[in-house]
Amino acid sequence: MNIKNNALLFLLLFTSFSMFAKDYKASLFGINSDGKTLNTTSIQFAINHINANGGGRLVFNVGRYLTGTINLKSNVTLHFDEGAILLGSTNPFDYEKTSASWCYALVVAYDQENIGITGKGILDGQGVEVARNVVENIEKGLTKDSYKYGRPSEGNRPMLVYFKRCKDIKIIDITYKNSASWNQTYDLCKNLTIDGITVDNTTYWNQDGIDIVDCDNVSITNSYIDAADDGICLKSHDANSFCNNIFISNNKIRTSANGIKFGTASKGGFRNVKIVNNIVFDTYRSAIALESVDGGFLENIEIDSLKVYNTGNLIYLTTGERIKGKKSTLKNIKISNVYAEIPATKPDAGYGFEGPIEDQPRNISPAIIIKGLPESIISDVVFKNFVIKHAGGGNAKFANVPLNQIESIPELPAQYPEFSMFKELPAWGAYIRHASGIQFSNIKMQTDKNDFRVPVVLDDVQKSKFSDLKINGKFKNQDVFQNKSTENQVK
Structure with missing residues (x-):
């Protein structure tokens, strides 16, 4: 481009x-x-x-x-x-x-x-x-x-x-x-x-x-x-049009919602967007939210050199079906060179119009959420060179989702999308569901406090590769839970 x-x-x-x-x-x-x-x-x-x-x-x-x-x-x-x-x-x-x-x-x-x-x-x-x-x-x-x-x-x-x-x-x-x-x-x-x-x-x-x-x-x-x-928000109101050739660089963004967001309106789509060298801080929801939920497409997006401080969620990728019968797509995403800090406290506390208090008590959400639908999977997403510092401290006495009950997490295809919409999730680092061709390489994730949840949870994930992952100083295959997931490589 x-x-x-x-x-x-x-x-x-x-x-x-x-x-x-x-x-x-x-x-x-x-x-x-x-x-x-x-x-x-x-x-x-x-x-x-x-x-x-x-x-x-x-x-x-x-x-x-x-x-x-x-x-x-x-x-x-x-x-x-x-x-x-x-x-x-x-x-x-x-x-x-x-x-x-x-x-x-x-x-x-x-x-x-x-x-x-x-x-x-x-x-x-x-x-x-x-x-x-x-x-x-x-x-x-x-x-x-x-x-x-x-x-x-x-x-x-x-x-x-x-x-x-x-x-x-x-x-x-x-x-x-x-x-x-x-x-x-x-x-x-x-x-x-x-x-x-x-x-x-x-x-x-x-x-x-x-x-x-x-x-x-x-x-x-x-x-x-x-x-x-939302700070910088790309929308698509027209099913016959789309956002195309967008360059977002060297901005500082603070919001009580999402830093850089695609959607929620996504009838047409988004293509060829480059997001380089931006800072998101004191942001209540996601630093990056890519949402394709109204029957459109979201593809060919490159995000590089992102710094995130004090935000509720780092990256949220999702497909939905808010318009019945309108399937959405999300594919070909590259995200690299990211540093992020996810705090234990409310990131926008003290601002006059804070984001709404979520259902409590609840544990801090995963830093990365990739959530497709069975008929609208998210595909070909590359994550490279990440450092994620998560507050951790998850409490199993809260709304715990055991790994053998992962199917209890709802799909919610018609709901307004937010990273917190699923309430309790079983991972603190990355939760990935209904996806294919996901690649993680050179990813460092650590928690400030011990967390009862596993770092990474995969549910219905195919043909994906996870290499050079360093989680709290070490990484073992058993730290990744795979449920209905096939043909994935973990090194």
Whole structure:
């Protein structure tokens, strides 16, 4: 794959475009920087004017610019100098939703090209205030909403950015904070560069950091993401589309959910993704979650040089059947050069919106879970050069699953996938079920405390190879339990 080279080429093209495009100061259009005047109309006029006159940058100098929904147009970049803040209105009725979108957002774009949001400034959605006002409108009967779990649905809480069917997009250096819902979503877009941004999205529920939906040729690099929900999330909403040629590198990610996740929405699929040199820390669920559960495919994924500190689970691979009759596939995955620490305590403890408390008491889950289905096995997955430090300390008095009762672990094909969905599992290191062609080599696993569970459990695993495994300083064949598993090599 030449994803990295393509990303650099697009960045160069975008930089060249910016050099020759005209700059327009926001003040030229009477856009007020007092943080109180609603500027929606004047900002939209400025965008339309720049678009009609050959394109350029709308430059916001130091100040606070209050606005509702604005529509970004082709050949226009919103540029925010350091100290410039675009404030989302706290009135939910200042946001627009069109027939092309399922959600509200502060900055939207549909079917546009050569667009961007750049600079050292900030987009602040004032999400908590907006969400509270949405709740008030629901209670007044002004807004219809399912209102589950004591909060409005994502579709009625505005994101910061929603772009659909756009191409040649640059999101550079900007800080996005305090969305009322997902932070930013790029849907069916092509040639997207995200570089050097900061995401601070921790003040409400469902606050993903970055959502990439059925996009082609995407680069996410050199960014810092702190999110109350999934950090970088690839989704596939369209059965006829898929995420393709994605490059994710040199990012630091902390979340109350999953660090880098594929799914849960996975109707089309994911192909040709490279994830290199990333750090995931203080993350409640999985550092990496690859989930193919809606009838799509997930294949040709390479993950290299991953560092994980203080996370509930290292890697979770799963297939499911949330849509009855729609079989999913997951294959051709390579994961190498990984260091991980799995703690005894809750990894996101102390954050305002922690992940939900799981059923207790329960033992710490295995670091690696590979869970297919009998008719949707996971195949051809390579793990190489791992160091895993697990807290251990499993207590047999908890919900112990004896190895001779392993069939009692449920399949749960239609359930929303999370690594903890199976509750108690009989391994602390790796639990693998319904898989073929799994390769583990040069894997070091150790526990801080003794654990009654075996390190590795295989259930219905075929044609797999496990070599150079070092578990608590030594490895013996009897430390791997094989049930209904055949043609596997353990050295």
